[in-house]
Each structure stands twice: as structure tokens, then as C-alpha cells.
Amino acid sequence: MLTKKSQYAFKALGYLADKQKDGPVLISEISKKKRIPLKFLENILLELRKAGILESKKGKGGGYFFKKDPADVKMATVIRLIDGPISMLPCVSLYFYERCKNCDEKHCGLHDVMRQVRDVTLEVLESRTLADLKD
Amino acid sequence: MLTKKSQYAFKALGYLADKQKDGPVLISEISKKKRIPLKFLENILLELRKAGILESKKGKGGGYFFKKDPADVKMATVIRLIDGPISMLPCVSLYFYERCKNCDEKHCGLHDVMRQVRDVTLEVLESRTLADLKD
DNA sequence: CTATTAGTCTACTCGATTAGTAGGTTTATA
DNA sequence: TATAAACCTACTAATCGAGTAGACTAATAG
Numbered sequence: 502m503l504t505k506k507s508q509y510a511f512k513a514l515g516y517l518a519d520k521q522k523d524g525p526v527l528i529s530e531i532s533k534k535k536r537i538p539l540k541f542l543e544n545i546l547l548e549l550r551k552a553g554i555l556e557s558k559k560g561k562g563g564g565y566f567f568k569k570d571p572a573d574v575k576m577a578t579v580i581r582l583i584d585g586p587i588s589m590l591p592c593v594s595l596y597f598y599e600r601c602k603n604c605d606e607k608h609c610g611l612h613d614v615m616r617q618v619r620d621v622t623l624e625v626l627e628s629r630t631l632a633d634l635k636d
Numbered sequence: 637m638l639t640k641k642s643q644y645a646f647k648a649l650g651y652l653a654d655k656q657k658d659g660p661v662l663i664s665e666i667s668k669k670k671r672i673p674l675k676f677l678e679n680i681l682l683e684l685r686k687a688g689i690l691e692s693k694k695g696k697g698g699g700y701f702f703k704k705d706p707a708d709v710k711m712a713t714v715i716r717l718i719d720g721p722i723s724m725l726p727c728v729s730l731y732f733y734e735r736c737k738n739c740d741e742k743h744c745g746l747h748d749v750m751r752q753v754r755d756v757t758l759e760v761l762e763s764r765t766l767a768d769l770k771d
Numbered sequence: 772c773t774a775t776t777a778g779t780c781t782a783c784t785c786g787a788t789t790a791g792t793a794g795g796t797t798t799a800t801a
Numbered sequence: 802t803a804t805a806a807a808c809c810t811a812c813t814a815a816t817c818g819a820g821t822a823g824a825c826t827a828a829t830a831g
Contacts, residue, residue, distance in 0.1 A: 560828030610769040621756040634745040695799030
């Protein structure tokens with residue numbers, strides 16, 4: 502399951518993708534329109550900015566807006582950033598790999614199945630982008 | 637990510653699938669061979685028995701063994717039993733569905749992507765069975 | 772140059788979940 | 802009747818998820 506945090510992130514990013522032409526959008530506006538707790542949203546947007554996906558401007562007329570083109574940001578990237586691993590096991594994770602103890606990866610049935618799950622999952626999440634969140 | 641609990645469950649089930657011809661297997665044997673904390677394993681096997689996957693026998697010569705044919709138990713079933721939902725969002729879950737607030741499922745980009753992820757994931761997990769865990 | 776607006780940052784809380792452990796009870800077999 | 806083994810309830814400690822508090826910094830308008 503995705504955490505609330507990444508679900509909020511996706512909602513906020515979808516909103517920002519819609520308003521992309523309108524210049525900076527206030528955190529408080531996103532918070533109201535998407536019903537996301539204000540302070541929680543602050544943290545989330547900050548993370549997205551630090552990751553280089555969003556950009557912000559302080560003071561009057563400020564707010565958040567896209568730094569990258571939404572079409573260039575994969576869903577998988579956002580999930581990994583906010584929630585961490587996408588795979589069901591550490592030993593099949595590409596970005597958060599950990600060797601599994603007492604299970605030989607060469608002939609571990611579970612490993613094989615979970616690698617297959619990872620592959621089909623990533624096929625979707627690496628091809629879909631934040632542009633797909635626009636309505 | 638799968639929990640330790642379901643990972644242990646799969647290891648134990650794999651072991652039991654191998655030993656299927658040998659009659660009842662002791663919890664303590666599985667615990668040793670697969671390096672799973674004994675008391676934790678007890679709980680797990682109990683759940684699997686109550687779910688009708690395993691059967692047990694008490695007293696001398698007792699232990700755990702398969703009630704169903706391993707080839708008839710889908711991986712998805714075990715995950716749902718031990719960990720719960722497989723989907724990334726409650727609103728696309730088949731067995732643990734919950735309507736999502738402030739997001740119209742008719743035109744929600746996130747919903748669509750996550751439904752697609754669910755579909756490809758289940759294609760794997762509903763087709764692979766515990767027989768695939770044998771080595 | 773100062774008031775206001777708006778994002779930045781650190782740290783805290785609090786409940787739920789995860790990963791176990793303890794210890795007694797029941798049932799089958801020898 | 803002794804012993805072997807599973808059964809069952811309840812407890813604990815650590816981590817994580819979800820959110821809050823409050824002070825700080827930077828940009829703009831008058």
C-alpha cells in the first residue's frame with residue numbers, strides 16, 4: 502500500500518500539473534482544494550522541491566510550481582522518493598537492494614516470482630508520468 | 637514490501653512442500669532449517685491451518701503438513717491472508733476495497749494507473765502457486 | 772525601511788503496526 | 802501415566818505513519 506503521504510503527493514502534483522500555466526500556487530490553496538492537512542503538505546512539497554521536481558518562490562505572489570515538465574517525471578520516481586521501495590522484497594529491489602539471508606538467490610522460487618512482479622509493476626510505473634494525473 | 641511474517645510463511649510453506657511425502661514436519665524442524673523464530677513460526681502456521689491451507693497433528697509423530705495441494709494455493713491467497721491488501725490503493729483493491737474520499741473514481745488518473753498495476757501484479761500472483769516454491 | 776506574505780526548518784507527539792516472547796493448556800501416542 | 806507436540810492468550814519493545822507546533826528566512830509592496 503502507498504502511504505497517505507505519497508497519495509497526498511500525487512494529489513498535489515496533479516493539481517499543480519493542471520495549474521501549470523497560472524504561475525506559483527499557494528500551499529494553502531492546494532491544501533484547501535485537495536483537502537490535505539496544511540503542515541503535512543508543507544513537508545511533502547519541500548521534499549519534492551529538494552528532489553528537483555518542484556520549484557518555489559517566497560513572499561507575495563509566491564508559491565509552488567513545476568521545475569521539470571510533468572511528462573518527464575515518472576510515477577515510480579515519486580513513489581521511491583516518498584515511500585521508498587516499490588518491490589515486494591529487498592532482494593529484488595533495484596534502488597533499495599539488500600541481499601537476503603538464508604535464501605540462495607540462484608534457486609529461490611519466491612525470489613523469482615517477486616522479481617517478475619517487480620518487472621511488470623515497473624513497466625507501468627516507469628512509463629506513466631505526472632502528466633497522466635491531469636484531468 | 638511484504639512483512640517478515642509473510643516471508644517466513646513462504647519459507648515455511650516451501651519447506652513443507654518439499655517434505656510433502658514425508659508426513660508431519662515439526663515446527664521446531666522448520667524453525668531450525670529455515671531460521672525462523674520458533675514462537676513466531678507457531679503463530680504463522682496456526683493461521684495457515686485455520687485458513688485451511690495446512691493441517692496439523694498433535695503428540696508424538698505429529699507436526700504440520702499440507703491439507704490442500706500446494707499447486708492449488710495461489711501466492712496471492714497467502715499474501716492476502718498474512719499481510720492483507722496487495723493493491724497500492726484501497727480504492728482499487730478487490731478484497732479490501734474502500735471508496736476514496738475527495739477523488740472521483742470516474743476520472744482519477746492515479747486510480748487508473750494503480751488499477752493497471754493491480755492487474756499486472758495479480759496476473760502473476762494469481763497464476764503462481766506454492767508448488768513454485770519447491771526447489 | 773518596515774509590514775506583510777509566504778515558504779523553510781527542526782523537532783515533537785501519539786497511535787498503530789511489526790516483530791517478536793512468555794507461559795500455561797490441550798491432545799495424541801507409547 | 803509420562804511425554805511429545807501443537808494450541809492459545811496475552812504481553813512487550815521498537816519502529817513507522819500521520820500529523821502538529823512554532824520559530825526562522827526571504828521576497829515584495831507601500
